[in-house]
Amino acid sequence: MTRIDRRFAKLAAEGRAAFVPYVMAGDPDRETSLEIIRGLPAAGADLIEFGLPFTDPMADGPAVQLAGQRALEAGMTLQGTLDLVRALRETDDETPVVIMGYYNPIYSMGVETFLAEAKSAGVDGLIVVDLPPEEDDELCLPAKAAGLNFIRLATPTTDDRRLPKVLSNTSGFVYYVSITGITGAAEATAAAVAPEVARIKSQGGLPVCVGFGIKTPERASEIAKVADGVVVGSAIVERIGAGQSPAEVLAFVKSLADAAHNAKG
């Protein structure tokens, strides 16, 4: 069992949805970023999605693009991202951490080296946007062998014919992308999301977290009623981009987490 499996088992026992904030590693700089992620568990984060900065984030909207640019300009790297996870683990050994990004920096480091480093840093899972099941031998299967969860994105275009393929080597949870589009774009509605979550859960039974297009506590609460977890990214990194202090950012995270946690109450 990974930290992710243990966390979802605990949440299921408590009858709560997970709240999953996304922040970009090293945004706006290493120190501020570390202060924010160290504060996330106390602000109500059940899991943390940690963005790996990349120059060409093709699936991301402007908020996450800019976050990546700020991080890169401040000198963040893949090695630096793993070092931040290591630093988080000094204060928190329970909250699962998922690295989310694109394949090239990982490929550039070398898959074996990366997996060994990620594991020792305390990473629990990977979401790599540009690695569909057709490319599973690149990273998904080696990650599984190394004991890391490989979390797949399912989307509105993932029909019943394709869903088994998408779920086949997925572990930890399934990330349902609630809209066709980039991060932080259109808003997802619970009415549209609910049947999709049910469809994915009926095949394989993994927890389903929903992300892309959730920006407010109200929406987080709505989605939390119909899913196992709610991911919010763009709305948080926008606040970091606007220069809010870690305390302000964490207060916003808490408002989202409270909304998600109380939804099923």
Added chain:
Amino acid sequence: MTADGANSFRTGPDERGRFGIYGGRFVSETLMPLILDLEAEYEKAKTDPTFWAEMDDLWTHYVGRPSPLYFAPRLTEELGGAKVYLKRDELNHTGAHKINNVLGQILLARRMGKTRIIAETGAGQHGVATATVCAKFGLKCVVYMGATDVERQKPNVFRMRLLGAEVIPATSGRATLKDAMNEAMRDWVTNIDDTFYCIGTVAGPHPYPAMVRDFQSIIGKETRAQMQEAEGRLPDVLVACIGGGSNAMGLFHPFLDDKDVRIVGVEAGGHGVDERMEHAASLTGGRPGVLHGNRTYLLQDDDGQILEGHSISAGLDYPGIGPEHSWLHDIKRVEYVSVTDAEALDAFQLSCRTEGIIPALEPAHALAHVTKLAPTLPKDSLLVMNMCGRGDKDIFTVAEALGTSI
């Protein structure tokens, strides 16, 4: 020998869309069903005689194919070596080879019932070709172009707008072709139902590299027949410029199994291929990585972050290259070299002066290498260079580089 040990260099890609380790389908899940649909549609069209009959008709009557294979006597004399032939793809409708491929993709889009076409463009030639064919078929057209390129290729921006296309400047990164491609992919992932992404080069996820190559191969097929007719044999050397590499792949592919034909691809060396990385020569100055749906040689830093590169030619200013070129480079079937901005500018003027042909800055790179190579070859050897675009679009850039204002 090819990667699978077969006796041909022309059988790729494999069923995973790979040429050796290059190519593949490195896209987000949202796009996977779309590229699988496209692959299925293309496989059907490939063996459908009505599809190719329609292509041939449009190539003949709309584009003006076959383009001439022209013996360049004064250029040959000036260089004092091989007989230099120019494949005149700059005479195509819209002034470049790009329309060869666009017609194929738009016919596919129509078969798939798509009504909105998106494209990325660097120099604007692919954007103009796409806007043109969309106008002809009454399709909505949106072209993403780096804001830097919008500035340095103004005539083409105006052309696209005249043709009814919406031109959207991409402002991320250094705002060139790479960034335009990112924006086009973001559009595609958002508008999946009605939109067809018309990629302009032999790159992107499978099946694009193979499909675009097949459409551009008309260049090489014609060249074979025309050279047979002119000289009674195949050429000895082929030379073409490479950004993504579609004009080069179109010329090269039909000759890959002719072992005696020497094949040379010319990358943009910008300010010189060195550690400053102010060039766009992915093969000579990059290393393998994954970007824009495929594994290929890329300009990147030690952390795997993509570098911006530089070229005086907006059409070559791209940090990657088509995956089939990466494979041909590794197995050494094709030689890849680079020339600098300054060398390309000299060749640009040479072509104007000796042959009365104003070349685009892209083929001016190929010509710059021809000026080095031709003098070293015997006088009876036959060299074909792909004159893949005309230079009207570049006169402002060239004027500025030469210190003139117009």
